[in-house]
Amino acid sequence: MADPIHARALALLRRGTGWPDVRFRNQQYESIEAIAVRRARLLVVQRTGWGKSMVYFIATRLLRDRGSGPTLLISPLLALMRNQVEAAVRIGLRTGRIDSSNQDEWADIEQAVRDDILDLLLVSPERLTNPRFVERVLQPVSTRIGLLVVDEAHCISDWGHDFRPDYQRIVRLLRNLPGTIPVLATTATANDRVVEDVARQIGRVETVRGPLVRSSLRLQVIRMHDPARRLAWLADVLPDLPGSGIIYTLTKASAHRVTDWLRARALEVVAYTGAMDREREHIEQALLGNKVKAVAATSALGMGFDKPDLGFVIHFQRPPSPVHYYQQVGRAGRNVERAYGILLEGGEDDEIAEWMATSNELDAEHVRQILHALEQAEEPLTPARIEASVNLSRGKLLHALRLLHAHPTPPVDRDGMRWTRTIHPYQPDLEQLQRLRRLRERERERMARYVDGERCLMEYLQRELNDPSARACEHCSVCVGSPLVPVNCSQETLAEAQRFLRRQYVVIEPRKRWDVNALATMKLEKTTIPSEWQVEPGRALCRWGDPGYGGLVRAGKQRELRFDQRLVRAVATMVRVWEPDPFPQLVTSVPSLRTGALVPDFAARLARDLEIPYLDTLAKVRETRPQKLMENSYQQMRNLDGAFAVRERHPLARRVFLLVDDLVDSRWTFTLAGALLRRAGAAAVYPVALASTAPDR
Amino acid sequence: MTPDPDENKLAILLLCSSFGAHDSDARPLSVAEFNKLEGWLRAANLRPRDLLDPAARDTFLSETTTPEHAERIRRLSERGFMMSHALERWGQRGIWAVTRAEERYPARIRRRLAQQAAPVFYGVGDPELLARPALAVAGSRDADEHALAYACALGGRAADEELAVVTGGARGVDRAAIQGCLERAGAACAVLVAGLYSAAVAAHNREMIADGRLALISPFHPEAGFTAGNAMARNRYVYALADWSVIVRSELAGGTWSGGTELLKHGWSSLFVRASEDEGNRALLERGALPIPAELDEIDRLRTLFERTSSARAAPVRGHRSKPPASGEQLTLDS
Structure with a gap:
């Protein structure tokens, strides 16, 4: 082709990839040309690894060569992947990132923009809506943006699996963007309805869409409702899987539990959740460099994560929709001959997914x-x-x-x-709410059908994503007609996993501050809790609803109205394993007018097992509303203000207590009851609960 | 389908508006500078939106103006992302922007101020409010109790006679007139010098704006700071938005005085001055302003007074209902 722009673009592609003979993938050059020459708005729907970043790198270079301002890349990505950075450098692009964590670099980046030597700037969608950030950082660097790239554009659509409110701001921003500023919106996963909706919302957009199939990916489904069995299976199978991979869980707690278990089995596994901040980039790098066998992650690991040689993606629970699933499993096997995508179906999956979805509703x-x-x-x-x-x-x-x-x-x-x-x-948009609920319901059904495995698993996913090239893959467990990876685990591992699940102790961190206004009767002056009134770090036996003891705790509280002796033994074991130092000399309990003897009875039996005396030290002097109905600290404190009193007849001086309650959530009950005991002379108070109902760590 | 934005509007915003405290160091065009550029564009058979295309823009500018000026216009027009971000941010608070290229631009300002009219107006609240029969009320910030009570009562009377009250939104007479008007269920408009961004969500304004009874507008961008120069420039818009204007109290110098003399010179609306003993008031009356009784209970009906007095005594005023669309219309950029 004699077209000089094509020639220049091809040279950039070859320089960027480092491969001297590489050619453009289907539609890749057309996309570059549309943006850089025609200044069009483009929605590119291509699977991960197709080369979307190469499109905006080369387009940026071409635009910059002709005097355009820098490119703004709006992406939930924490950073460009290392291979992307390398490609950008080879193409001659200087890239920068601005977010709250790199304030020390802002001035440099601002100067680089002023000097017109910065070519591409990465910013997260959330940052665009933060007024202080906008004024101090975004404005000075956005005075002449030449190309706008919106990554993970499916987040725009509330028909999608991953609707993000911040993306609605981007849509409104596009509405008033002059047509001569080109826009590239990209996504790897979207079905027809989402693509249409995104295109409609962006407006004036051309769509480029490619096939999704990944021929090296081997899919399999395994039904395994017992969580202990799933853990055991993971421990047995993981060492034999190729390379390193990802184990997706629905909740943060599951990600940590899977990690703890596999690490206890001497496997190199790390947890990754959205609640982690600074470590995330580090973990991604460890996975990229095959320094870990697996990362147990929530869906927070995803967006933009691109590892060409990912060997496997295992789902510990069933994800809520085929689009979710495809997006996550599709990270495996991009550049290797064989990779596994294995979905384990548990019994709790739907309940967890629905809980997560409804807790996000207004x-x-x-x-x-x-x-x-x-x-x-x-x-x-x-x-x-x-x-x-x-x-x-x-x-x-x-x-x-x-x-x-x-x-x-x-x-x-x-x-x-x-x-x-x-x-x-x-x-409130009730219609939209209903529509989204129905959509979620339908998607869960579609995902459940996938697990039924009635036809080729890959073809099923492709059809769900409206990929016209869908056909039987001939590699998955359904096509092959037998499991690709063994579906059993050894009895020893299973027994070990069961023991592990029964030792999911939760640390109860002591609170250090309180609100003096909410605790009027205590006549406090300082918001810091005096150290001589604080409790020590405590323990809960499990999390409410956990697979280990969760069921027994629930039965004791809701049906039997007495806690099983097995829970007494388990808590006693926990205390002995934990070895608080100094060791408690007395057991006491949090009084309740509502549940009466439930907790004191349990605490007294625990004391017997630990062979130390039980003492009823606290009285409930006024009825309170259930603490679980109080949603924030202020309300929780006020609800408990003046509710407890120390029984006068007990000398507590210099004694060390185990303070027992059945459930712990906000920790205010322990904090306030503990403060009363300590004020009355107790030397130390260790909170102990049967279950924690607090959110994931 | 997302409607296509009006690209002439976007181009005018890029040329004439600032988008925040840390905008580029290229200075937006003044009214005069914009008028000049518009003339060049017309001569080249182009429209503002043609400046959005980098190639067309650079060719046009290189043939028309100095490299420095061309560079300034280029820098201004490259702020597309910044502009869309600012419009979105302002839109969150219900703030709109309207340019001379649009039908929605306040008709009286377009007609009466012609080339002097700001290329862009920002506002919050119902723009229809600006088309109602209106009474402008002005007076010094430091008016005495009596003048304030007068302004408040005048606002109330205007409301009773379905006249919208227009003021500069400053403390003193301006706010008293608006308060009096809103208290009697009237409609009011304030032309602000600064602070539109925060005024749009201020507790005392929100309900009135949401009810469609208060509009706040400004020829200066929503996050602009106060300057005395802008305050002077703002006066003419207050008077140009009204059919009749009343100065409650003026000194012999200052904003009210210069606004009043400017109005007498241009005659955007007929000026009434309260017939009190204040020096400034007397001087304005001597220069041709029409008197309005110093006590409101001497007036039976405001409209009767305004209509009778202005037709009897004043030079013809280009009232909005008495004339067909005037020469100002040719300034619109939609053809």
């Missing part, structure tokens, strides 16, 4: 309370001030504010760290 009554609080205020409010009048945890409050803020006509807006009501009226 509650109409909470919204009403939030808006009311903001309307009554003369000035914008901090989240802490809103909490005082809305019974909502900080996390849920911020989530609700963010969802409201992403609304097309948002009823709230940010003012620095504060929030204000806007002039926009608010009506």
Whole structure:
């Protein structure tokens, strides 16, 4: 071809990849040309590894050569992958990233933009909505953006599996972007409906779409409802799987439990969740460099993660939709001959998925309370001030504010760290809520059908994603007609896994601060809890609903109204394994007017097993509402204020206590009851609970 | 389907608006500078949107102006992302922007100020409010109790007679007039010098704006700071938005005084001045302003007074209902 732009683009491709004979993949050059020459808006739907980043790298280079400003890449990615950075450098692009964690680099990046030597800038969608960040960082560097790239564009659609409110802001931003600034939106996973919806929302967009099949990927499904069996299977099978891979779990707690278990079995496994911050990049690098056998991760590991030689992707639970599943399993086997995608179906999957989905929904009554609080205020409010009048945890409050803020006509807006009501009226979109619920239901059904394995697994996924090239893969367990990886585990491993599940102790960290206004009767002056009133770190036997002892705890609390002797023994074992130092001399318990003898009875039996005396030291002097209904610290503290008193007749001086309760959530009960004991002279108080109902670590 | 944005509008915003405190160091075009550029474009048979295309823009500029000016326009027009981000950010609070290229641009300002009219107006609230029969009320910030009570009562009377009240939104007379008007269920508009971004969500404004009874507009961008120069430039928009204007109290210098004399010179609306003993008031009356009684209870109906007095005494005023669309229309960029 004599086209000089094509020739230049091809030279850049070869330089970028380091392969002197490489050619453009199907539609790759056409995409570059559309952006860099025609300044079009383009939606590219291609599987991971097709070369989307090469498209915007080369387009950026071509545009920059002709004097355009730098490219802004909006991506949930923490950083460009190392191989991407290398390709960018070879093409002659200088890239930068701005986020809250690299403030020390902002000035340099700003200067590089001013000097016009920065070519591509990476920023996360959340940052675009943070007023302080926008003013201090984004504005100075965005004065002449020449190309806008929106990564993971399926997040725009609420028909998608991964709708993110922040992406709605991007859509509105595109609406007023002059047509002469080219836009590239990319995604690796979207079915027809999502593609159409994204295209409609972006507006004036051309769509480029390629096939999704990955021929080296071997798919298999295994039904295994017993979690101990699934853990045992993992431990037995993992060493024989090729290379390193990912084990996806639905919850953070599962990711950590799988990790703890496999590490106890001497396997190199690390956990990865969205709650981790700084370690994430490090773990990704470890996985990329095959320094670990596997990463046990929630869906937080995904977006933009690109490892060409990923050997396997195992799902410890069934993901909520075929699109989710394809996106995650499709990370395996890009550049290797053989890789495994194995889905384990557990019994709890639907329940977990539904719980996670509904806990993300906006509650109409909470919204009403939030808006009311903001309307009554003369000035914008901090989240802490809103909490005082809305019974909502900080996390849920911020989530609700963010969802409201992403609304097309948002009823709230940010003012620095504060929030204000806007002039926009608010009506909850009940129709949309119903539609999303039905969609979730349908997708779960489609995923359940996948596990039925009635036809080729790969073909099933492709059809779910409306890939016109869908056909039987001839490699999956259904096509082959027998398991690719053994479906059994050894009895010894199984017994070990069962023991492991019964030792899922949870550390109860002591609280260090309280709110003096919420605890009026204590007449406090300082928000720091004096160290001589604090409790020690404690332990809970398990998490509420855990596979190990979760069932027994629930039965004791809800049906039997007495805790099983096995729980007494298990807690005693826990205390002995734990070895608090100094060791407790007495057992006491948190009194309750509602559950009566349930906890004291258990505590007394525990004392017997530990061979130390039991003492009823605390009295409940006023009825309180169930603490689990109190959603934030302020409400929790106020609910307990003045509820407990130390029984006068006991000399507590210099004694060490185990303080027993059945459930622990916010830790305020332990904190306040413990403070009373310590104020009355106790030398140390160790909280002990049967189960923690607190969210994942 | 997302409607295509009006690219002429976007181009005018890029040329004439600032988008925040840390905008590029290229200075947006002044009204005069924009008018000049518009003339060049017209001569070349181009429209503002043609400046969005880098190649077309550079060719046009190299043939038309100095390299320095061309560079400034290039830098301004490259701020597309910044602009869309600012419009989105402002839109969160219900703030809109309207340019001279659009039908929605306030008709009275377009007609009366013609080439002097700001290329861009920003606002929050119902723009329809700006088309109603309106009374402008002005007066010094440090007016005495009596003048404030007068302004408040005047606002109330305007509301009763279905006249919208237009003011500069400053403290003193301006706010008293708006308060009086809103208290009697009227509609009001304030032309702000600064602070539109925070005023749009201020607790005392929100409900009135949401009810469609208060509009806040400004020829300066929503996050602009206050300057005395802008305050002076703002006065003419207050008067140009009204059919009749009343100065409650003026000194012999300062904003009210210069606004009043400017209005007398241009005649955007007929100027009434309260017939009080204030020096400034007397001087304005001597220069041709029409008197309005110093006590409101001497007036039976405001409209009767305004209509009778202005037709009897004043030079013809280009009222919005008495004339067909005037010469200002040719300035619109939609053809």
